[in-house]
Amino acid sequence: MAKAFKVKLNGQHELTVDASQGSLLEALEQHQIDVHYHCRNGFCGACRTKLICGKVKYTSEPLAFIRKGDILPCCCIADSDIEIEH
Amino acid sequence: MSYSTFSQEQSDPLKEPMFFGHSVNVARYDQQKHSIFEKLIEKQISFFWRPEEVDVSRDRVDFNKMTDSEKHIFISNLKYQTLLDSVQGRSPNIALLPIVSIPELETWIETWSFYETIHSRSYTHILRNLFSDPSEVFEDIVINEQIKKRAADISRYYDDLIFYTQLWQTQGEGQHEVDGEVHNVTMRELKKKLFLCINSVNALEAIRFYVSFACTFAFAERELMEGNSKIIRLIARDENLHLVSTQHILNLWQYGEDDPEMKEIAEELRDDAYNIFMTAVEQEKEWAHYLFRDGSMIGLNEDMLCQYVEYIANLRMEAIGFDAPFENRRSNPLPWMNKYLVSDNVQVAPQEAEISSYLVGQIDSEVSAADLGDFDL
Numbered sequence: 001m002a003k004a005f006k007v008k009l010n011g012q013h014e015l016t017v018d019a020s021q022g023s024l025l026e027a028l029e030q031h032q033i034d035v036h037y038h039c040r041n042g043f044c045g046a047c048r049t050k051l052i053c054g055k056v057k058y059t060s061e062p063l064a065f066i067r068k069g070d071i072l073p074c075c076c077i078a079d080s081d082i083e084i085e086h
Numbered sequence: 087m088s089y090s091t092f093s094q095e096q097s098d099p100l101k102e103p104m105f106f107g108h109s110v111n112v113a114r115y116d117q118q119k120h121s122i123f124e125k126l127i128e129k130q131i132s133f134f135w136r137p138e139e140v141d142v143s144r145d146r147v148d149f150n151k152m153t154d155s156e157k158h159i160f161i162s163n164l165k166y167q168t169l170l171d172s173v174q175g176r177s178p179n180i181a182l183l184p185i186v187s188i189p190e191l192e193t194w195i196e197t198w199s200f201y202e203t204i205h206s207r208s209y210t211h212i213l214r215n216l217f218s219d220p221s222e223v224f225e226d227i228v229i230n231e232q233i234k235k236r237a238a239d240i241s242r243y244y245d246d247l248i249f250y251t252q253l254w255q256t257q258g259e260g261q262h263e264v265d266g267e268v269h270n271v272t273m274r275e276l277k278k279k280l281f282l283c284i285n286s287v288n289a290l291e292a293i294r295f296y297v298s299f300a301c302t303f304a305f306a307e308r309e310l311m312e313g314n315s316k317i318i319r320l321i322a323r324d325e326n327l328h329l330v331s332t333q334h335i336l337n338l339w340q341y342g343e344d345d346p347e348m349k350e351i352a353e354e355l356r357d358d359a360y361n362i363f364m365t366a367v368e369q370e371k372e373w374a375h376y377l378f379r380d381g382s383m384i385g386l387n388e389d390m391l392c393q394y395v396e397y398i399a400n401l402r403m404e405a406i407g408f409d410a411p412f413e414n415r416r417s418n419p420l421p422w423m424n425k426y427l428v429s430d431n432v433q434v435a436p437q438e439a440e441i442s443s444y445l446v447g448q449i450d451s452e453v454s455a456a457d458l459g460d461f462d463l
Contacts, residue, residue: 034417034418036401036418037424037428038326038424038427038428039323039326039427039428039429040428040429040430041428041429041430043129043326043327043330043429044326044329044330044427044429045330045333045401045405046401046427048401048404048405061125063122063125063126063129063327063330064330064333064405065122065330065333065334065337065338065405067337067405067407
C-alpha cells in the first residue's frame, strides 16, 4: 500500500516519497539527489542527515551512534511529512 | 590498584563505567550496560572471512604489467596498511583491556583486535602472491621515513596510556620517578590519556585507511588487482564497524551517558581532540603527495585524493559532534568509491554473492497453520 509523504530537502527541494517503497535513502536517489552513503546497512553512519521536523521510522535497528536531531536514511522511512538537511 | 584476572570483589556491571571501574570478572552478556557493544560483536562475528578464501593469483600478472609509479603506489599502501593493522592488532588489547570495566566492551575489544589480525594476515597473503620473497617489503616498514613518521603519531597516545596504566597498577596514584623523569599519576590524568587515545584511534579508523582504500578501488575500476580489491573491501567493511565503536565511546562520554568525569574531560580537551583529527587529515594529504611523487595513475591524482580526505573528514567529524572543517567539500569527489563500501556488495563466498553477513543457522522455527495451506493430502 502506497504511503506518500512530502520531504523538504535542504530548504529548497520538495519531493514526494512513497514510504512503502524502500528506504528514505533510496527515495532520495530516485529523485536524483546526490546522497552520501557507504554501508547502506545502518552501521557506518555515512548517510547521517539532520531531521528538522517530522518523524521517521527505522526498518532495521541502526548500529551507528545517532546524535540528537540526526537520522540515518539508509535504514529508515518517512513516518510523516518531514524536513531534512542532507 | 594491581590488576586481577578474576577480581573476587562483587560489583554490579550495570553500574560500572566503560573504563576505570572495577575490573571485569564474570564474562556475562545476559545483561548489558551498553548493549551496542554486544550488537557490534554479533555483527563483526557474522562478517567472518579468511584471506585464503580470496584468489589473488591473477593479481601477479596485473602487477607485473604496472608502471613503476603504479607499483610504488600499490606497495606503499600495503606497507602503510600493514603498519596500521600491526598497531591495531595488539594495541586495543594491551591499552584498553587492563582498564575496561564492563564485559560487553571487554569482549568487543578482543573481537575487534582479532579482526585486525585477520587483516594483517591478509597482507602477507597478498604479498606472498606478488613476490617470491616479500621480506624486503616488510622490512622497509620500519625503515621508511614516511611510514615511521605516521607510526610515531599513531602509537604515541597508546604508549602513553599504557605506561601510565602500568605505573598506576603497580604503584598507585602519586608522583613516580622513572629514569629521572617524574610522572604525576592521578585518576584524572589517566582518564585524560584514555580520552586522547580513543580520539587518536577514532581518527585512525575514520580516515587513515581511506587514502589507500581509494587507490585500491581505483585499480579495481580499471579491472586491475581484483583479488586484492576483494580483500580490501572486506577490510573496509570491518574497519567501518570498528569506527562505529570508537564513535560510540566518544559520544557516550560526550552526552554524559557513562562516566560523568569523562564528560568534563571531553569538554576540557575538545580542542586537543580536534587537533588530533586535523593532524591525521594533514598526514593523509602528505601521504597522498608521497604516493604520487613519481607520477599519478589513471583515474586518480593527488588533488582528488586530498579532496576525498577532506570529504571523509567532514562526515567523520560531524559524527562525533564537531562542525565540518571543510565546508566547501560537501560533495563526494570520488563517487565510484561508494560501490566498494556498500556492505551488501561484498562477496563473502561464491554462493553468497549478494549477501554480506553470512549467518549460519538462520532458520525460522515458527510455523503457522497458514504455511501448510498449499499442501494437499
